[in-house]
Amino acid sequence: MSTLDALDTKLLLALIEDPRAQIADLAERLGVARNTVQSRFRRLQRAEILRGGGREVDLEALGYDVVAFMTLEVVHRELDAVIAGLRRIPSILEAHEISGRGDIWCRLAATDTHGLQSALRSVLRIRGVIRSETVLALHTHIGYRADQLLRRSLDAVGGARSEGEPKAPEEGQ
Amino acid sequence: MSTLDALDTKLLLALIEDPRAQIADLAERLGVARNTVQSRFRRLQRAEILRGGGREVDLEALGYDVVAFMTLEVVHRELDAVIAGLRRIPSILEAHEISGRGDIWCRLAATDTHGLQSALRSVLRIRGVIRSETVLALHTHIGYRADQLLRRSLDAVGGARSEGEPKAPEEGQ
């Protein structure tokens, strides 16, 4: 289980909303001394729960060890209602409409397999959901990144590169 | 096409690396006046290319209009090599090992369908890749979010809630 208390969690929430928020503002918003936020923030950073400095939160540190991907087949004219239903389930981390087999693709997180089962039940209870197919994410080999894309854009536009930076590969578009 | 020049792109890259980086540091790193970074930063923020203040970059603003999901079946003993190959393709935004049908799940982005085709060809050229299945992401209904999860953790631990904040729903685990 995570070692985060309510204050840590609130701090993370505030930082997700605005990663560049100032320490003093955060302190005021959380109704706590500036010093406290400063030390909490430092701790979260050092523990790498706050990755990159506020961009993303380490879900495992929060105790969400199970991540799964799910495709959903839905009654098309109920699509909006299904989306609204998904939105109400905290375990749903994202949801996209897709082409091909299945109509919606989702990512979900849970503390354990029981939590996952519970989340899946919630999903299947949504009116308009016909069928679901779920796979477990066993390991993240490449975490979300957009920097490679940016680096390639940089090459395309001919931006000078600072020393030491690796050149982005050219494969694929 | 995007209206971002090399400096904008470099600024975004630096902010992805460290969303809380100081303006002055960024200016020094990019070898440009502090004032310049300040105005560029403000512009990126206002144009909402920098979402949330540094958390994520708007891919569409960069000209990447096509997003797709791909499952890959691979020769298991070549898994590491496949991952390494994927890592070298900028279009691959993330990659996870999964259970069930297909062995790897990826998200990829491209400027258009030609770019997507090119990326897919790059993937299929990787030694160890047996078969791929790709679906287009037509629309993002729920973008990546972790705040709901955090809010539920807050409720679980009994954190007091500031005024006006909506209570996180209770459905699912």
Added chain:
DNA sequence: AACTCTTCTGAGCATAACGCTCAATTGAGC
């Protein structure tokens, strides 16, 4: 009840960053 240990608090301090303005310079396009 006293004790310890940790955390939070509030204050203070020197340094640095911030947001802003302004005049001068640069560079591209006409």
Added chain:
DNA sequence: GCTCAATTGAGCGTTATGCTCAGAAGAGTT
């Protein structure tokens, strides 16, 4: 050569930062 937008460097007052320190508050223990 001209215009226009962007960049630069300097300067300004205000604010945030990182730091220290002593005291208060709580939880858990003896």
